Amino acid sequence: MLTISDTQRIAATLKQFDCNSRETQIYMHSLSVGQASVQQLAKQLNQNRVTVHGVVDQLIEKGLLFETRKGKRRLIAAEDPKILFRLWQQKEAEWELTKGSLEYVMKMLSSLQSPNGSIPTVKLYEGVEGLKKNAGRNIECTR
Numbered sequence: 001m002l003t004i005s006d007t008q009r010i011a012a013t014l015k016q017f018d019c020n021s022r023e024t025q026i027y028m029h030s031l032s033v034g035q036a037s038v039q040q041l042a043k044q045l046n047q048n049r050v051t052v053h054g055v056v057d058q059l060i061e062k063g064l065l066f067e068t069r070k071g072k073r074r075l076i077a078a079e080d081p082k083i084l085f086r087l088w089q090q091k092e093a094e095w096e097l098t099k100g101s102l103e104y105v106m107k108m109l110s111s112l113q114s115p116n117g118s119i120p121t122v123k124l125y126e127g128v129e130g131l132k133k134n135a136g137r138n139i140e141c142t143r
Contacts, residue, residue, distance in 0.1 A: 029045055060076075
């Protein structure tokens with residue numbers, strides 16, 4: 001049985017895979033019950049069937065659940081948790097591609113900036129924390 005701390009850690013990790021709390025709950029429940037229909041999942045979780053159906057579709061799209069058929073019945077099952085590592089590798093590859101084009105994109109965006117430096121800029125900060133948060137690391141604040 002998982003502790004509350006374990007559940008929170010799982011939820012925080014799944015959040016990195018763009019899963020909200022309901023998606024996390026349904027994925028974890030699907031792991032524990034095996035194959036089930038959307039209606040069965042909804043009853044077991046005491047949630048609206050239409051809501052569960054939508055979440056199940058999102059989880060299938062994310063690769064955490066899959067659909068099987070038993071006759072005409074649509075059954076939902078959770079992917080093995082090892083899928084998380086493969087999903088992480090996919091995200092990492094996507095970030096590497098983005099990183100490769102980032103310098104070029106930054107140059108192009110910089111070329112769009114107006115070279116006219118005579119436009120005054122006013123920034124307002126609320127309190128010391130606002131100044132610290134928005135001004136960056138180079139400014140020190142004293143009380």
